[in-house]
Amino acid sequence: MTKHNNTTKPGGNGESIRTGMSEEAIRLAFLDNLFYVQGRFLEVASLDDKYKALAYTVRDRLLHRWVSTIRTYQQANPRTVCYLSAEYLPGPFMGLNLLNMGIEEPTRKALQSLGIDLESLIAYEQEPGLGNGGLGRLAACFMDSLATLQIPATSYGIRYEFGIFQQDIRNGEQVETTDNWLHYGNPWEVRRPQISYDVKIGGHTEHYTNEQGLHRVRWVPHETFRGVAIDTPILGHDVNTVNLMRLWRAEAAEALDFHAFNEGDYYGAVLREVRSETISKVLYPNDAPEIGKRLRLLQQHFFVTCSLQDMMRVHRTTGMPIERFHEKFTVQLNDTHPAIAVAELMRLLLDNHHLDWDTAWHVTRHTFAYTNHTLLPEALEKWPIPLFQSLLPRHLEIIYEINSRFLDEVRQRYPFDPDRAQRLSIIDETLPRHVRMAHLACIGSFAINGVAELHSQLLKETVLRDFYELWPEKFQNKTNGVTPRRFMLLSNPGLGSLLNETLGHGWETDLEQLRGLEAHADDPAFQERWRQVKRQRKEALAGEVHKLCGIDITPTSLYDVQVKRIHEYKRQHLNLLHIITLYNRIKRNPALDIVPRTFIFGGKSAPGYAMAKLIIRLINAVAEMVNRDRDVAGRLKVVFLPNFSVKLGQWVYPAADISQQISTAGKEASGTGNMKFSMNGALTIGTLDGANVEIREDVGAENFFLFGLDADAVSHTLANGYRPWDYYNANQELKDVIDLIASGFFAHGDRSLFQPLVDHLLQHDSYLLLADYADYIACQDQVSAAYRDPQRWTRMSILNVARIGKFSSDRTIAEYCRDIWKVQPVPVKLD
Ligand code: NBX
Numbered sequence: 001m002t003k004h005n006n007t008t009k010p011g012g013n014g015e016s017i018r019t020g021m022s023e024e025a026i027r028l029a030f031l032d033n034l035f036y037v038q039g040r041f042l043e044v045a046s047l048d049d050k051y052k053a054l055a056y057t058v059r060d061r062l063l064h065r066w067v068s069t070i071r072t073y074q075q076a077n078p079r080t081v082c083y084l085s086a087e088y089l090p091g092p093f094m095g096l097n098l099l100n101m102g103i104e105e106p107t108r109k110a111l112q113s114l115g116i117d118l119e120s121l122i123a124y125e126q127e128p129g130l131g132n133g134g135l136g137r138l139a140a141c142f143m144d145s146l147a148t149l150q151i152p153a154t155s156y157g158i159r160y161e162f163g164i165f166q167q168d169i170r171n172g173e174q175v176e177t178t179d180n181w182l183h184y185g186n187p188w189e190v191r192r193p194q195i196s197y198d199v200k201i202g203g204h205t206e207h208y209t210n211e212q213g214l215h216r217v218r219w220v221p222h223e224t225f226r227g228v229a230i231d232t233p234i235l236g237h238d239v240n241t242v243n244l245m246r247l248w249r250a251e252a253a254e255a256l257d258f259h260a261f262n263e264g265d266y267y268g269a270v271l272r273e274v275r276s277e278t279i280s281k282v283l284y285p286n287d288a289p290e291i292g293k294r295l296r297l298l299q300q301h302f303f304v305t306c307s308l309q310d311m312m313r314v315h316r317t318t319g320m321p322i323e324r325f326h327e328k329f330t331v332q333l334n335d336t337h338p339a340i341a342v343a344e345l346m347r348l349l350l351d352n353h354h355l356d357w358d359t360a361w362h363v364t365r366h367t368f369a370y371t372n373h374t375l376l377p378e379a380l381e382k383w384p385i386p387l388f389q390s391l392l393p394r395h396l397e398i399i400y401e402i403n404s405r406f407l408d409e410v411r412q413r414y415p416f417d418p419d420r421a422q423r424l425s426i427i428d429e430t431l432p433r434h435v436r437m438a439h440l441a442c443i444g445s446f447a448i449n450g451v452a453e454l455h456s457q458l459l460k461e462t463v464l465r466d467f468y469e470l471w472p473e474k475f476q477n478k479t480n481g482v483t484p485r486r487f488m489l490l491s492n493p494g495l496g497s498l499l500n501e502t503l504g505h506g507w508e509t510d511l512e513q514l515r516g517l518e519a520h521a522d523d524p525a526f527q528e529r530w531r532q533v534k535r536q537r538k539e540a541l542a543g544e545v546h547k548l549c550g551i552d553i554t555p556t557s558l559y560d561v562q563v564k565r566i567h568e569y570k571r572q573h574l575n576l577l578h579i580i581t582l583y584n585r586i587k588r589n590p591a592l593d594i595v596p597r598t599f600i601f602g603g604k605s606a607p608g609y610a611m612a613k614l615i616i617r618l619i620n621a622v623a624e625m626v627n628r629d630r631d632v633a634g635r636l637k638v639v640f641l642p643n644f645s646v647k648l649g650q651w652v653y654p655a656a657d658i659s660q661q662i663s664t665a666g667k668e669a670s671g672t673g674n675m676k677f678s679m680n681g682a683l684t685i686g687t688l689d690g691a692n693v694e695i696r697e698d699v700g701a702e703n704f705f706l707f708g709l710d711a712d713a714v715s716h717t718l719a720n721g722y723r724p725w726d727y728y729n730a731n732q733e734l735k736d737v738i739d740l741i742a743s744g745f746f747a748h749g750d751r752s753l754f755q756p757l758v759d760h761l762l763q764h765d766s767y768l769l770l771a772d773y774a775d776y777i778a779c780q781d782q783v784s785a786a787y788r789d790p791q792r793w794t795r796m797s798i799l800n801v802a803r804i805g806k807f808s809s810d811r812t813i814a815e816y817c818r819d820i821w822k823v824q825p826v827p828v829k830l831d
Pocket residue numbers: 132133134135136138286287288289290373374451480668669670671672690
């Protein structure tokens with residue numbers, strides 16, 4: 001048996017084993033946690049035991065920094081950012097925490113001395129899939145940058161018991177199974193039973209006059225639940241700042257309803273508890289709103305009220321009067337999912353703190369800022385009035401009052417334009433009546449922003465145009481960014497080392513320093529090392545693909561990758577049209593000399609989105625036919641990676657040669673995968689959409705493969721009676737591809753399977769695949785030509801990384817701090 005060391009005994013050089021950073025301290029702490037937390041010794045410990053012992057070892061060191069952070073914040077009483085988001089996709093914590101704390105190497109050695117491989121523990125971790133896609137991942141990148149920039153910030157959300165479903169592919173189809181991420185426990189979180197708040201729902205309101213003759217409102221709820229805080233420490237890079245991600249878990253107001261219990265209704269009492277827990281049970285897996293889903297509105301209200309009550313608790317400890325709430329806190333609304341906060345803060349200020357309307361409204365309008373993430377009008381959230389009324393009667397009253405005062409203002413501003421008030425109203429009066437959450441968010445916020453230049457511009461011209469005309473000064477752009485710590489340093493260590501060697505340290509937190517690479521772009525020796533790094537990540541991905549799909553892919557082929565949620569507007573099926581085009585070319589001319597390619601797809605479809613699911617089927621059907629066809633062997637391979645996640649992304653982004661960002665122009669708000677690829681030296685083939693526009697501007701048009709209609713041309717084409725048939729008839733290759741799909745070739749002769757997809761393309765094609773097809777194919781041919789010239793390709797790849805600095809989320813967060821939040825860094829010293 002391993003000799004065990006006492007907890008209180010310091011490590012070799014006098015360090016505490018709870019906080020020490022040396023190899024020896026870490027080794028002792030690991031064994032201590034294995035013994036006293038897991039109740040195991042090394043010889044019998046499972047992988048799970050070892051993973052947890054290490055996680056607790058890291059967590060001790062996080063909590064040490066967290067305590068120092070809290071002390072610092074209590075003393076300085078700084079203005080604090082609160083990020084409200086229904087979704088977070090932080091990815092696995094172990095690797096990043098080790099990296100940010102700078103103890104990767106001593107930890108690796110400490111474990112090695114015990115015969116344990118650090119990578120196996122890192123690989124074992126299951127990530128919290130508490131989000132759908134870009135919006136949730138953006139929130140996680142922002143947490144990383146806020147802590148790294150030493151900004152006092154808390155990220156509030158929901159601790160879903162089941163995150164995004166696990167995607168299996170069976171017979172080429174997406175099959176959803178539940179994600180039980182908490183099954184083996186979560187060592188990174190700390191439950192805080194003392195930090196909990198009441199959440200009321202349903203019932204009615206009572207208006208009365210108090211002893212002083214003042215009008216007051218009482219909300220008499222039908223039910224009351226509780227939200228309990230569960231905290232996860234978020235460490236910045238190379239600093240001591242630890243901010244919190246505080247997620248709320250729903251519980252019964254009392255563990256058991258003792259009254260009912262005494263009446264003999266034991267069963268009923270337990271059931272009530274079960275029902276309250278359903279509020280935080282599961283993430284809605286749709287990256288579009290679930291209109292009219294009662295539980296979804298409940299979730300939104302639940303996490304918003306807990307978060308605002310928590311801010312008010314903290315605010316009380318500062319001794320500041322409630323009228324100055326907005327000076328202490330600035331609250332960012334991540335899309336409209338938390339927009340109910342506007343009405344909820346008003347309710348708390350009016351009904352609990354008894355502020356008058358004007359004072360409460362002043363505080364509210366100076367507290368919130370709203371980020372919009374979509375231009376698709378059908379994706380704007382709205383709630384049916386009867387549902388709203390039945391769950392949140394007091395909020396609806398407050399919304400009506402906000403709206404009535406607002407519309408008075410609008411009518412005064414535009415006396416001869418009665419339609420404008422209707423268009424701006426929070427209430428959509430077309431039957432059945434709805435509450436428009438984006439309008440509530442715009443009216444209740446002091447700043448409104450889009451997530452890329454083009455998106456912010458289109459917001460002002462289309463979905464929020466009336467608001468822009470009313471308050472142009474509220475509108476801003478904040479182009480998205482991603483964290484280079486997770487997406488470069490951690491997932492591409494070979495690139496990290498090469499950059500450190502070439503540029504020295506510093507680029508990790510000041511990404512513009514990558515510009516220094518430009519000087520090496522044509523250096524043959526440097527180019528060769530650059531290619532080696534890429535080659536090594538391609539081999540690593542090949543290993544994962546083999547494990548996950550049983551398919552062998554060739555690292556010398558061009559890896560052509562599209563990973564993102566499956567959506568018609570993202571046009572994974574346009575990618576397919578290209579693959580089938582190449583397939584047909586080879587079938588027609590078996591001797592054809594083409595650049596061998598491996599096409600890699602990954603992404604989930606909303607469970608109820610039939611067309612997206614059909615696209616997944618078609619990807620897998622094409623993969624099946626292509627991969628077994630000897631005529632194309634060695635030249636074409638198609639892979640669908642099941643269950644795409646942050647963790648899988650860390651294998652994929654560094655290995656890609658080409659990144660597909662091919663949405664219909666004007667539809668993708670920003671995209672963030674585009675940035676992750678480019679940061680790792682992939683070249684982009686893309687449309688002028690979202691952040692692609694700015695990426696191309698920065699990396700240089702000559703280092704970017706552009707194709708397709710721009711946003712203006714898309715609107716014009718659709719407005720002028722677009723006829724996809726004309727494109728089909730005019731292009732023989734396109735016709736062949738569509739006909740082949742329609743023939744049942746990819747469905748064992750079944751002509752009906754993909755018919756809905758073919759019909760939609762030929763009759764409507766709302767996302768203009770056929771209009772963009774020819775240009776896309778020509779552009780892909782240029783990609784192949786460029787790839788044949790390794791010097792040219794490598795130069796382009798290096799220049800992409802050299803010029804990608806702007807797309808660090810550090811830059812994005814610095815802009816939010818400067819232009820919206822008005823907050824300053826508060827450095828933390830370790831106690
Ligand atoms: O937000 C995404 C956009 O589509 C991307 O263009 C953008 O880069 C990213 C970050 O700004 N939107 C997104 O991921 N939305 C959702 O996941 C979503 C989830 C639930 C819902 C609506 C949208 N009800």
